[in-house]
Amino acid sequence: MSAECRTVVNVGPSHPSTHGVCRVLVELDGEIVRRAEPIIGYLHRGIEKMAENRSYLQVVPLTDRLDYVGSMYANWAYCRAVERLAGIRVPERAEYIRVIVCELQRIASHMMSIGSTGADTGAFTAFMYAFNQREQVVDLFEALSGSRLTYNYVRPGGVGADLPEGWVERCREFVAQHPAAMMEIDDLLFGNVICRARTKGIGVLTPHDAIGWGASGPVARGSGVDWDLRRDDPYSVYPRLDFTVPLGERGDCYDRGRVRLWECVESCRIVTQALDQLEPGPVQAEGLPRLLAPRPGDAYDHIESARGSLGVYLVSDGSVRPYRMHVRSPAFANLALLPMLAEGHTLSDLVVVLGSLDPVFGEVDR
Amino acid sequence: MSFVWGLLYGTGAVILIAGGAVVGVWWERKVSARIQLRLGPQQLGPAGSLQMLADVPKLLFKEDVVPASADRLLFRYAPLAVFAPIAMSLAVIPFWAGWAPLDSAAGVLFFLAVPSISVLGILFSAWGSHNTLATLGGVRAAAQMVSYEVPRALAVLSVVVLGGSLQPSELMDAWRWWWIPVTLLGFGVYFIASIAEMNRGPFDLPEAESELVAGYFADYSGIRWAVFMMAEYGAMIASALFGAALFFGGFMWLPGVAGLAVHIGIAALIITAVMWVKWTFPRLRQDQLMTFCWTVLTPLALVQLVLAVVVALWL
Numbered sequence: 001m002s003a004e005c006r007t008v009v010n011v012g013p014s015h016p017s018t019h020g021v022c023r024v025l026v027e028l029d030g031e032i033v034r035r036a037e038p039i040i041g042y043l044h045r046g047i048e049k050m051a052e053n054r055s056y057l058q059v060v061p062l063t064d065r066l067d068y069v070g071s072m073y074a075n076w077a078y079c080r081a082v083e084r085l086a087g088i089r090v091p092e093r094a095e096y097i098r099v100i101v102c103e104l105q106r107i108a109s110h111m112m113s114i115g116s117t118g119a120d121t122g123a124f125t126a127f128m129y130a131f132n133q134r135e136q137v138v139d140l141f142e143a144l145s146g147s148r149l150t151y152n153y154v155r156p157g158g159v160g161a162d163l164p165e166g167w168v169e170r171c172r173e174f175v176a177q178h179p180a181a182m183m184e185i186d187d188l189l190f191g192n193v194i195c196r197a198r199t200k201g202i203g204v205l206t207p208h209d210a211i212g213w214g215a216s217g218p219v220a221r222g223s224g225v226d227w228d229l230r231r232d233d234p235y236s237v238y239p240r241l242d243f244t245v246p247l248g249e250r251g252d253c254y255d256r257g258r259v260r261l262w263e264c265v266e267s268c269r270i271v272t273q274a275l276d277q278l279e280p281g282p283v284q285a286e287g288l289p290r291l292l293a294p295r296p297g298d299a300y301d302h303i304e305s306a307r308g309s310l311g312v313y314l315v316s317d318g319s320v321r322p323y324r325m326h327v328r329s330p331a332f333a334n335l336a337l338l339p340m341l342a343e344g345h346t347l348s349d350l351v352v353v354l355g356s357l358d359p360v361f362g363e364v365d366r
Numbered sequence: 367m368s369f370v371w372g373l374l375y376g377t378g379a380v381i382l383i384a385g386g387a388v389v390g391v392w393w394e395r396k397v398s399a400r401i402q403l404r405l406g407p408q409q410l411g412p413a414g415s416l417q418m419l420a421d422v423p424k425l426l427f428k429e430d431v432v433p434a435s436a437d438r439l440l441f442r443y444a445p446l447a448v449f450a451p452i453a454m455s456l457a458v459i460p461f462w463a464g465w466a467p468l469d470s471a472a473g474v475l476f477f478l479a480v481p482s483i484s485v486l487g488i489l490f491s492a493w494g495s496h497n498t499l500a501t502l503g504g505v506r507a508a509a510q511m512v513s514y515e516v517p518r519a520l521a522v523l524s525v526v527v528l529g530g531s532l533q534p535s536e537l538m539d540a541w542r543w544w545w546i547p548v549t550l551l552g553f554g555v556y557f558i559a560s561i562a563e564m565n566r567g568p569f570d571l572p573e574a575e576s577e578l579v580a581g582y583f584a585d586y587s588g589i590r591w592a593v594f595m596m597a598e599y600g601a602m603i604a605s606a607l608f609g610a611a612l613f614f615g616g617f618m619w620l621p622g623v624a625g626l627a628v629h630i631g632i633a634a635l636i637i638t639a640v641m642w643v644k645w646t647f648p649r650l651r652q653d654q655l656m657t658f659c660w661t662v663l664t665p666l667a668l669v670q671l672v673l674a675v676v677v678a679l680w681l
Contacts, residue, residue, distance in 0.1 A: 009498045031502070031652055122567055122649025128402035194568055194648045347502070347578075348571070348651045 006034060009347070013042045017120050017351040020361030024338070026350065033350050036342040038335055043365040051325040056082050056156060056292040059322065063312075064150035066327060067363040070109040072101050072141075073305035074312075074327070074363070075154035080235070080301035081312040082156040086294040093281040094158035095236045100171070100274045101144070101153060102303070103267040107178065108137040109306035110218075110260040113358040117257050118189050120355040121198045126189040133181055136174050143167055156292065157285035168275055175268040182264050190258055199254035203341035203353035206251060213340075214333040217308025218259045219357055223251030229304035241273045253356035260358075291320045307331045307358060327366055331359040375467050379453040387599035388418045394641050401645045428588035433495065436585065440494030445586070445593035447487030452600040455481045459607045460534040461626060462617060473534040474526055477608055478519045481563065481601060485511045488572065491594075492582040503581025506652055507572035510562055513659045514569075518559035520667035521552040524674035525612045534611075541615050548677050552670040553613040555663055557636070560609065562659070564601035567644035571652055602640060606633035 012023035021042035027035040047066060051059045063074035076098055083090060090098075111134035118126025138148045143164055145151040153160045189195055205215065210223040220227055228245040230238045246262035248255025294316040302311035308330025315324040334357045341357075342350045392407065392415055399406030407414025432441055458473035460466040470476055485508050492504020528545055529537040562569040573581035583594045610616045610632035617625030650658065 007498055007502075009502075028502075118648065122570065123647065125398075125402050125645050126648075128404065132403055189648075192648060194650055194654075197654055198648055198651060346651055346653070348649075 005029070011347075011350070013039075017116075017355065019116060019355065019359060022335075022354070022359065022361055022364075024350070024354070026347065028347060031346045031348070033342050033345055033347060036339050036350060038338050040332075040335070040361070040364050043361045045366070047366045048325050048327060051322055053321060055320050056086075056294075056322065057290075059325065060155055061150065061152045064152055065362055066329070066366060067109075067305065067307065067310070067331065067360045068149055069112050069360045070105045070306045071149065071151045072098075072105040072154060073303060073310050075151065076102055077301065077303045077305070077310045077312045077327075078314075078325075079154050079156045080303065081299050081314045082292065082294075084301050085297065085299035085314050085316055086156070086292055088157050088285050088288065090158055090285055091282045092237070093162075093279060094283045094285075096274050096278045097159050097163065097283060098154055099236055099238065099241070100271050100278075101141070101151075101159075103270045103274070104137050104140060104171070104174075106267045106306045107264045108134045108141075110264050111137070113218075113260055113306075113355070114185060114189070114257060116355045117199070117253070117352070118195075120351045121195055123189060123192070123195065126185065129181075129185055129188065133178060140167070140171055140174060143170070155284070157288045158283045162283045168278070171271065172275060175271045178268050179265045182261055186258070186261055190254065190261070196254065198349075198352060199257060199356070200252055201250070202253045202345060202349045203356060204250060204252045205337060205341060209337070209340065210251070213337055215308070215337060216330045216333065217304070217306065218256055218263065219308065219334045219337070221245065222248035222256035222259045222356075224249055229302060229309055233302070235301075235303060237274070237277075240277065241270050243270050253352050256356040256358075293318060293320045302328065305330060307360065307363070308334060310363075327363070329363045329366065331357075331361075331363040335359040335364055375457060376453065378467075379456045382456065383449075383453060383596055383600035383603060386603045387596045388422065390599045390602065390637065391421070391595075392418050393638070397638060397641045398645045401642070422592075425592040426589055430588045430590060431585075433497070433585050435496040437494040437496065440490045441585075442590070444487050444491035444494055445590045445597070447490055448484045449487075449593050449597040449600065451480050451483040451487075452597050452604060455604050456600075456607075458534050459604065460538045460611050460616070461607075461629065463621075463625070464535045464539065466534040469533060469535045471533050474522060474532045474537065474612075477604075478515070478522060481604070482511065482515055484597065484601075487597075488582050491586070495582070495585040497585055499578045500582050500584050503572045503578045503584070506578075507565060507582060509652075510565070510569065510571060510655060510659075513656060514559045514562035514663075517555050517659065517663040517667040518563060520664070520671050521555040521559065522612060524552045524667075524670045525549055527671070527674045527678050530678070538611060538616070538618060541618050543615065546614060548674060549613055549670065551666060552674070553609065555667045555670060556605075556609055556613065557639070558663060559659075559667075560601075560605040561640055561643065562655070564598055564605065564640075566598070566602070566640060568647035568649050569655060570644075570649060571655060602637055603633070606636040606640070609633075609636055 007028040009026045011026055013021045023039040025037045026033055047062050063078045064071040066074040111130040115127040115130030141151055142148050145153040205223045207223045207225050210220040210225050224247050243266045246259050248259050296316055296318045298315040300313045302309050310330055311328035313326040314322050317323040342353045396406045407417035410416040455477050457468035458466055458476045488507045489504050492500045529540040531537050565572050610629055614632050616629035619628045
């Protein structure tokens with residue numbers, strides 16, 4: 001069919017299924033997507049530039065606003081880069097707390113993604129079940145940091161505050177019930193015949209393309225690419241913890257969704273182990289000046305966020321402000337796959353594919 | 367005289383649908399909340415039952431926006447074209463022994479044919495909105511509603527074969543309790559096809575929120591939007607009442623007012639089941655929807671028809 005006969009639809013920037021403010025310019029041939037072009041930048045705030053005018057500590061709240069579904073990750077990735085740049089040693093307890101909050105964050109973030117898989121396919125009930133779990137994590141974070149979305153909790157040299165009284169018990173309660181809740185969602189959503197029909201074989205990503213396009217996280221692992229920074233470039237106390245990396249086989253939306261589901265179960269194991277190994281001690285490196293001024297140089301560090309390899313690159317010119325900050329955003333790399341994955345499927349599948357890539361536009365646009 | 371009767375009937379049908387929609391929306395919010403680990407409305411009145419009294423004036427007083435690029439005539443009257451056929455279809459539902467508001471000799475046919483006219487209204491609104499997403503929703507609705515007519519009509523036909531009449535009152539007079547096991551499969555087909563007819567989940571593709579925002583009524587607001595909602599609930603009420611009569615005997619179980627109560631009770635159960643299905647299942651895709659209609663539902667309806675014919679001949 002010639003290009004003249006195609007319908008052009010703007011999905012977004014304000015649309016129920018764009019997971020933020022993404023605009024996808026879709027060319028339709030009937031219901032079939034012939035071309036889908038994500039147009040990004042609607043949430044661009046210039047965070048990387050703003051960081052150049054703030055002290056190292058003041059940048060942490062900015063990183064909250066990158067991936068607002070998983071603020072802890074950006075906090076941590078940034079802090080690791082600062083610590084590498086300034087040569088700060090983080091106390092052991094702080095490292096454990098970071099692992100605990102980030103694994104809880106993975107659960108919270110994946111709940112958003114799995115819930116929207118349900119909402120995108122029209123099963124809004126699954127969304128509510130997933131958010132029931134996410135709410136509990138967010139409650140834990142609220143007790144920890146005072147906020148429910150932008151935590152500003154992981155700081156250069158440690159974490160913002162020690163765990164409040166009774167928090168460990170609440171956390172244990174949550175991780176004890178979470179796997180059963182995941183099995184229920186697995187049954188209700190991924191076991192549903194319509195949901196299977198809607199997600200299986202849709203948006204198939206080959207391992208070759210996953211590597212070639214720089215996909216990471218559950219998107220790559222859904223295609224069977226066995227790559228997880230927690231295991232393959234171990235950081236923090238992850239080498240002391242026992243966990244497996246779930247992998248998909250076919251690389252379709254179904255596999256990506258189920259990889260996220262199993263990662264949540266694994267996160268519960270990690271949190272339980274970390275809570276067991278947690279020893280009393282300081283949570284902030286001692287003797288840290290209020291204004292950090294690292295020696296001139298640069299540093300890059302990355303962690304495994306809920307969306308993939310999240311990296312922060314920092315350049316210091318010796319002053320109290322970063323000379324340059326750059327964020328390697330996994331959501332950005334994963335979103336680039338959308339045109340390839342959605343082509344040839346229907347408009348209904350486009351939103352499912354977009355949801356399975358799980359982009360957060362705070363991080364894509366920065 | 368027939369004009370006065372028609373006016374009276376029309377007013378009654380609108381009141382019934384409006385009242386049914388108000389109760390239905392509240393009930394749906396409670397049912398969906400129950401399914402979704404929520405509480406639903408609970409602040410206004412007992413169990414939030416007065417919530418709708420607040421919602422109705424809100425809808426009435428909202429600004430009635432007509433998009434600048436819309437075809438004004440089509441856009442403004444499309445909700446009526448959707449609503450009117452559904453209100454009309456209530457006329458042939460037998461509520462009382464030997465009586466229906468319009469006891470025509472072709473009453474059953476009337477019920478199957480007239481609500482289909484609302485497809486036109488949906489196309490009017492879709493085209494009149496001058497909006498790509500709305501047009502897609504309208505085209506989806508037309509394909510879906512026309513296709514699901516077939517299994518629905520076949521399922522109803524099996525009851526007609528058993529009763530030997532298209533006249534609602536005669537059909538109900540002939541109704542016997544042992545029809546229930548014979549036509550159970552037919553009811554299943556009727557139930558599924560009716561959900562598709564009223565564009566409710568899992569067949570709500572024409573208004574698919576996550577894809578088309580709201581499909582053909584994406585651009586509507588205020589009272590016109592409320593009329594679309596009333597049409598949806600009206601279709602649900604009409605299908606449930608009609609199904610309760612034909613497949614479960616409706617008022618035949620008890621005499622007089624008690625029978626009417628049984629009829630409404632069965633219909634309420636069917637409506638609750640429709641809501642349950644909507645809040646449990648994800649949405650189908652357009653091609654899956656059509657495949658399901660033609661390769662699963664229609665053959666099942668034909669099997670039911672053959673079964674009914676065999677039983678009717680054997681008697």
